[in-house]
Amino acid sequence: MFRTKNLFISLCILCASVENISAQEQPPAPSAPKSVKIPGVTEKKLPNGLTAAVIERKGVPLVTIQLLVKSGASAEDASKAGLADITASMLTKGTKTRSATEIAEAIEFLGGSIGSGAGWNSSFVSVTVTSDKVSQALAIMSDVVLNPKFDQKELDLLKSQTLDGLTFSLKQPSSLANYVASKYSFGEHPAGGTPDSVAKLGRDDIVAFYNANFLPDNAVLVFTGDITPELSTSMTQKAFGVWKGNFGESISEKSAKPPKERESRGILVIDLPKSGQASVTYAKSLTAVGRKNGSYYAAQVLNSILGGGYSSRLNYEIRIKRGLSYGAGSSFAWRGAKSNFATRIQTKTVSAAEVLELVLAEIKKLSDNSVASDELVPRKSVLTGNFGRNLETTGGLAGAVGDLYAFGIPTAELNAYVSNVNGVTESQIKDFAAHNLMGGDIIIVGDYSDFKDDLAKRFPNMKVDVIKAADLDLSKDNLRK
Amino acid sequence: MKELTAILIVAIAAISAIAQVKVAPLDIKERTLPNGLKVVSLRDNSSPTVAIHVWYNVGGKNDPQGKSGFAHMFEHMMFKSTKNMPNEKMDRLTEDVGGFNNASTWDDFTNYYEVVPSNYLETLLWAEAERMANLNVDDANFASERDVVKEEYRQSVLAQPYGQFNEYIGSLTYTTHPYKRGVIGNLDQLNAAKSADARAFHSLYYRPDNAYLIVVGDFDQAQFDAWTDKYLGKVAKPTTAIPRVTEVEPAKTKEVRFAKTAPNVPFPAVAISYLGPRSDSPDMPALRIANTILSGGESSRLYQSLVYKQQIAQEASFNLDNKVDGGLLYLMAIASEGKHAPELEKGLLAELKLIQGKGVTAKELEKAKNQLIANAVRAREDNDRKAVAIERAIAYQHDPKAVNTDIQRLQAVTAVDVLRVMKKYFNDNNRVVIYYTAEGGAK
Numbered sequence: 001m002f003r004t005k006n007l008f009i010s011l012c013i014l015c016a017s018v019e020n021i022s023a024q025e026q027p028p029a030p031s032a033p034k035s036v037k038i039p040g041v042t043e044k045k046l047p048n049g050l051t052a053a054v055i056e057r058k059g060v061p062l063v064t065i066q067l068l069v070k071s072g073a074s075a076e077d078a079s080k081a082g083l084a085d086i087t088a089s090m091l092t093k094g095t096k097t098r099s100a101t102e103i104a105e106a107i108e109f110l111g112g113s114i115g116s117g118a119g120w121n122s123s124f125v126s127v128t129v130t131s132d133k134v135s136q137a138l139a140i141m142s143d144v145v146l147n148p149k150f151d152q153k154e155l156d157l158l159k160s161q162t163l164d165g166l167t168f169s170l171k172q173p174s175s176l177a178n179y180v181a182s183k184y185s186f187g188e189h190p191a192g193g194t195p196d197s198v199a200k201l202g203r204d205d206i207v208a209f210y211n212a213n214f215l216p217d218n219a220v221l222v223f224t225g226d227i228t229p230e231l232s233t234s235m236t237q238k239a240f241g242v243w244k245g246n247f248g249e250s251i252s253e254k255s256a257k258p259p260k261e262r263e264s265r266g267i268l269v270i271d272l273p274k275s276g277q278a279s280v281t282y283a284k285s286l287t288a289v290g291r292k293n294g295s296y297y298a299a300q301v302l303n304s305i306l307g308g309g310y311s312s313r314l315n316y317e318i319r320i321k322r323g324l325s326y327g328a329g330s331s332f333a334w335r336g337a338k339s340n341f342a343t344r345i346q347t348k349t350v351s352a353a354e355v356l357e358l359v360l361a362e363i364k365k366l367s368d369n370s371v372a373s374d375e376l377v378p379r380k381s382v383l384t385g386n387f388g389r390n391l392e393t394t395g396g397l398a399g400a401v402g403d404l405y406a407f408g409i410p411t412a413e414l415n416a417y418v419s420n421v422n423g424v425t426e427s428q429i430k431d432f433a434a435h436n437l438m439g440g441d442i443i444i445v446g447d448y449s450d451f452k453d454d455l456a457k458r459f460p461n462m463k464v465d466v467i468k469a470a471d472l473d474l475s476k477d478n479l480r481k
Numbered sequence: 482m483k484e485l486t487a488i489l490i491v492a493i494a495a496i497s498a499i500a501q502v503k504v505a506p507l508d509i510k511e512r513t514l515p516n517g518l519k520v521v522s523l524r525d526n527s528s529p530t531v532a533i534h535v536w537y538n539v540g541g542k543n544d545p546q547g548k549s550g551f552a553h554m555f556e557h558m559m560f561k562s563t564k565n566m567p568n569e570k571m572d573r574l575t576e577d578v579g580g581f582n583n584a585s586t587w588d589d590f591t592n593y594y595e596v597v598p599s600n601y602l603e604t605l606l607w608a609e610a611e612r613m614a615n616l617n618v619d620d621a622n623f624a625s626e627r628d629v630v631k632e633e634y635r636q637s638v639l640a641q642p643y644g645q646f647n648e649y650i651g652s653l654t655y656t657t658h659p660y661k662r663g664v665i666g667n668l669d670q671l672n673a674a675k676s677a678d679a680r681a682f683h684s685l686y687y688r689p690d691n692a693y694l695i696v697v698g699d700f701d702q703a704q705f706d707a708w709t710d711k712y713l714g715k716v717a718k719p720t721t722a723i724p725r726v727t728e729v730e731p732a733k734t735k736e737v738r739f740a741k742t743a744p745n746v747p748f749p750a751v752a753i754s755y756l757g758p759r760s761d762s763p764d765m766p767a768l769r770i771a772n773t774i775l776s777g778g779e780s781s782r783l784y785q786s787l788v789y790k791q792q793i794a795q796e797a798s799f800n801l802d803n804k805v806d807g808g809l810l811y812l813m814a815i816a817s818e819g820k821h822a823p824e825l826e827k828g829l830l831a832e833l834k835l836i837q838g839k840g841v842t843a844k845e846l847e848k849a850k851n852q853l854i855a856n857a858v859r860a861r862e863d864n865d866r867k868a869v870a871i872e873r874a875i876a877y878q879h880d881p882k883a884v885n886t887d888i889q890r891l892q893a894v895t896a897v898d899v900l901r902v903m904k905k906y907f908n909d910n911n912r913v914v915i916y917y918t919a920e921g922g923a924k
């Protein structure tokens with residue numbers, strides 16, 4: 001991938017560690033690293049305001065086409081949680097001239113599949129086909145984006161499928177914890193909706209959301225793979241040239257109400273009887289650190305050290321050293337002006353309190369002590385290596401470019417990723433942890449009877465608030481029915 | 482096998498005149514080292530990375546008696562120390578330099594793989610030879626990895642609403658073949674495993690004459706061959722015989738039904754399971770086409786019937802669980818809100834009867850082929866995926882070159898073939914029906 005000089009540094013670390021074990025045979029040293037070309041983005045704005053972006057890569061006869069609309073769940077009211085996702089999902093469920101079945105039939109006949117949905121920041125419609133099928137796929141794609149029917153019967157089915165999906169997710173410890181954290185810790189609502197909000201969504205809501213957001217100047221059509229910029233631009237004009245409407249200036253993202261500054265809220269337990277495992281979540285809303293500000297890269301490197309990848313500290317302490325989990329990690333979910341940090345760990349129910357102790361200790365350690373360079377350098381390589389590998393597939397490339405457009409970040413940042421990661425210093429990470437990571441919430445989902453006593457023993461001064469899973473209401477501020 | 486392939490290619494050339502995008506054959510090189518290690522390499526310098534896979538012909542079916550789950554647990558030990566590498570050294574050589582590593586245990590095989598910047602190829606060939614020849618298994622590592630595997634079991638089986646259901650499909654359909662134990666095994670039997678068992682398992686199965694090295698990516702062929710000889714060529718070939726599974730699963734002669742429950746099951750589920758052919762059976766391509774017609778996407782028959790029109794299921798599929806000694810063919814559905822297992826069973830069987838009675842249309846056949854060809858193209862998108870495709874050809878066709886004839890085999894399938902295999906493997910007296918519902922009867 002993107003080999004830069006940091007590789008030489010990590011190489012020397014490797015030699016040092018080998019020297020310590022003198023009786024052993026040494027692994028052969030690597031040869032000189034090679035550099036990689038980062039693909040360039042060709043961008044063109046159509047007269048109707050739609051941006052067409054293409055990254056051409058030959059070799060494999062595949063093309064991913066992704067339409068990105070720069071409005072997602074953040075543009076919906078909390079009382080209508082799930083509206084953006086349902087709206088995007090409804091696009092493929094029928095147009096003025098094609099039924100839902102005909103759409104699936106047509107795209108699958110091309111050997112592709114069409115997907116649509118919404119996350120917090122954006123909505124998308126995406127298809128991957130072999131490069132001989134691009135114009136046929138694009139015709140279907142423009143039909144679903146431009147002429148959706150929003151048929152009531154299709155909506156009823158989609159809603160019941162979504163509700164079934166929610167019932168399923170809310171039975172699974174770490175997924176249930178995510179839903180709880182979005183409301184309890186992040187002051188947001190779940191982008192996938194809640195049972196209550198989804199049940200209430202009507203056709204009018206969907207039509208209104210579509211009309212307000214699915215507009216050419218609020219969208220980008222990204223092509224990646226075996227296609228030229230010329231061809232993709234002319235195809236875009238043909239398929240999407242008739243798209244009309246004006247979104248205008250994008251409103252700054254609906255500010256999720258930042259959780260009030262507060263004393264530690266103790267431990268929230270969602271009691272899920274016979275849960276198989278418990279999920280241990282440390283959740284922190286970072287109201288001043290967003291994708292668009294300078295601390296993004298420090299946050300990424302910090303996370304790589306703490307909970308990103310196999311050899312991160314959480315996984316080392318919890319899995320590798322103690323065998324308490326199959327995998328322990330953490331991540332940031334990015335918004336333009338803020339971010340949500342959370343750990344994701346499942347452990348046997350009786351170990352929940354022990355795992356929580358380890359998590360809290362690791363977070364505190366990051367803000368108390370500097371990271372040594374023999375840890376920092378490899379953790380940066382993890383990030384830059386993953387980044388490069390992700391760009392090797394047309395889908396990964398389209399996703400990475402789409403993300404930048406969703407936040408209004410110039411695509412040139414793709415080329416700056418490696419140097420930005422490598423520029424993060426030890427002191428930035430320590431400062432970041434001290435200023436942003438402390439004082440988060442603790443959420444444990446699992447069979448409370450299995451860890452109640454141990455939790456009280458290990459955390460005698462912490463208040464424990466228990467909600468039975470059956471009494472949980474994700475639409476209510478106090479989370480209770 | 483090769484002669485047959487040649488004939489097929491001629492036949493296909495005629496059929497696919499309406500051509501499709503070309504799936505270029507992978508230009509693989511094969512050789513066998515004196516110690517029995519088979520080496521497959523494919524050079525692709527488009528990105529300065531290399532995928533290294535070591536495939537061992539040992540899997541869950543080779544678990545020692547009374548220790549089900551052992552082969553998988555052993556896989557975890559391969560990341561611990563060797564004579565010349567401390568614990569987790571593999572991570573230092575891969576993850577720390579921007580690559581990754583992993584391994585997976587299947588019923589029939591176990592694979593270890595890493596993708597690294599290509600200047601690390603020699604280092605990793607050394608490391609793979611090291612863990613093939615010089616693995617250490619100590620009690621402390623063994624105990625802690627056993628705990629990790631138990632958490633893996635809890636996470637993938639117990640904490641997942643349909644985790645136990647998935648395990649039941651295999652454990653209740655097989656009666657005799659070790660496939661019935663499942664790869665993950667069970668927690669009690671894992672407790673019985675000792676570090677000495679791991680050392681014995683390594684010397685029985687982890688040997689050059691029971692393995693393939695597959696390398697895809699950026700390398701120089703002569704240099705690669707020399708490194709392979711230098712490091713992997715030095716691993717000794719044991720003189721002991723490699724134990725193989727000999728149990729034969731008997732054909733079924735009457736329907737068997739089970740009703741299973743588990744906590745936190747949100748909706749009832751049904752599986753209707755049948756014994757399938759060996760992975761290298763000439764019936765497999767037609768079964769794959771049938772699989773795609775029945776459950777490949779939202780235009781597929783099962784989605785259209787059970788999920789879309791009748792709205793009794795939120796998910797309905799026909800699954801082809803490929804295994805070397807004979808896989809499983811099973812229909813499966815999860816109910817939508819307020820629907821019950823008997824409705825699902827009826828709906829699934831009606832679709833089975835329909836395809837057995839009327840076969841498939843020319844358009845369905847063409848669509849299925851288009852879908853499978855596009856999948857094959859996607860499966861060649863990067864070095865690691867190509868290595869996986871080669872690995873599967875080795876595992877299931879016993880020939881890495883089969884990766885290049887896969888599409889021809891699919892293209893040759895006719896509607897008559899599909900009808901024939903659907904009649905051959907499915908009848909009213911050879912199925913296992915499993916109902917899976919919430920414990921205590923609550924929804």
